[in-house]
Amino acid sequence: MAGDYAVAVTTGGIPLVEKILxxxxxxxxxxxxxxxxxxxxxxxxxxxxxxxxxxxxxxxxxxxxxxxxxxxxxxxxxxxxxxxxxxxxxxxxxxxxxxxxxxxxxxxxxxxxxxxxxxxxxxxxxxxxxxxxxxxxxxxxxxxxxxxxxxxxxxxxxxxxxxxxxxxxxxxxxxxxxxxxxxxxxxxxTPGLRMFSIDHIPRNDMQFCFPEFRVYLDECKFRDCLHLSEPECAVKSAVDEGSIPEIRYGKYVDFMNEKNP
Ligand SMILES: Nc1nc2c(ncn2[C@@H]2O[C@H](COP(=O)(O)OP(=O)(O)O)[C@@H](O)[C@H]2O)c(=O)[nH]1
Ligand SMILES: [Mg+2]
Ligand SMILES: [Zn+2]
Missing domain, CATH: 3.40.50.300 (P-loop containing nucleotide triphosphate hydrolases)
Known part of the structure; x- marks a missing residue:
């Protein structure tokens, strides 16, 4: 894997990877x-x-x-x-x-x-x-x-x-x-990708993957708010006020819908 650190031994001039750190x-x-x-x-x-x-x-x-x-x-x-x-x-x-x-x-x-x-x-x-x-x-x-x-x-x-x-x-x-x-x-x-799939990110974690949402997450009315259609959602208010970019919030909603529970 590119970036790995490994322990290698050289036998007869040929390095052999013994262990990946x-x-x-x-x-x-x-x-x-x-x-x-x-x-x-x-x-x-x-x-x-x-x-x-x-x-x-x-x-x-x-x-x-x-x-x-x-x-x-x-x-x-x-x-x-x-x-x-x-x-x-x-x-x-x-x-x-x-x-x-x-x-x-x-x-x-x-x-x-x-x-x-x-x-x-x-x-x-x-x-x-x-x-x-x-x-x-x-x-x-x-x-x-x-x-x-x-x-x-x-x-x-x-x-x-x-x-x-x-x-x-x-x-x-x-x-x-x-x-x-x-x-x-x-x-x-790295090889170019056609698509960067993020299926491995759990639905409830998606909100933490948008750094600009973080300061608002504790301010929503409901502790388990996923910032979709819940009332009194601080993230959605921030989008309305222009503090969170609409394009980013739109992608958040798309990714959440892709993972619909
Ligand atoms: N006009 C222009 N072409 C570029 C620039 N950088 C890369 N290219 C061209 O874009 C194509 C793809 O570049 P490549 O480095 O192989 O892309 P990669 O798939 O991301 O590695 C090649 O034809 C490059 O010459 C740039 O800054 N300006
Ligand atoms: Mg390339
Ligand atoms: Zn919310």
């Missing part, structure tokens, strides 16, 4: 089959969800699922908004909405608009992750591999091409891989 900081999702849990990376300090404003299109669903999965494992998360070089004036509204929804004034995540093509914003992001082991996740084609390649140009990795019809990425990165950068910083590049 206990893991902390594990990012996981529900496997495509839906039945089992899949570990994406181990021993990580933070999750970077790599998104793009277009090619492929920005997806609130993917982002909120990945953020919830990180939160459920108590992992810090930050958002990378890549391909800013493709942004034109028509995209300004979307860009502002992403910032308002997920950034410091909304859900409260650190958000880095960058471009792997021009290098815009890449230094600030590298500074932010300095000294950490971070795992990147995101839809195929958002530029995860391009980003590690930008930081480490000598690296022999394959960059994907986008399907010109759908703007979706192809699955070029086939296995998770840890790439050491300078200053004790490591990045784990």
């Amino acid at each position: 206990p893991r902390s900081g594990v990012l996981q999702r529900t496997a495509a089959s839906g039945a089992s849990m899949q570990i994406i990376a181990a021993n990580v300090d933070m999750v970077l969800v790599v998104t793009s404003i277009k090619h492929p299109d920005f997806s609130n669903g993917f982002l909120c699922r990945a953020l919830a999965a990180a939160s459920w494992k108590e992992l810090k998360a930050a958002i990378v908004l890549n391909k800013m070089d493709l942004c034109c004036s028509q995209d300004k509204e979307l860009q502002d909405s992403i910032l308002a929804t997920y950034g410091p004034g909304g859900a409260g995540y650190p958000l880095f608009p960058i471009s792997c093509t021009t290098g815009h914003g890449a230094d600030a992001l590298l500074e932010y992750i300095r000294g950490m082991t971070v795992v990147m996740t995101g839809s195929s084609g958002t530029g995860k591999t391009s980003l590690v390649k930008y930081y480490n140009p000598s690296l022999d990795v394959r960059i994907g091409t986008l399907n010109p019809k759908t703007s979706k990425g192809r699955h070029t990165t086939v296995a998770a891989r840890l790439i050491p950068l300078k200053s004790n910083t490591s990045v784990i590049d």
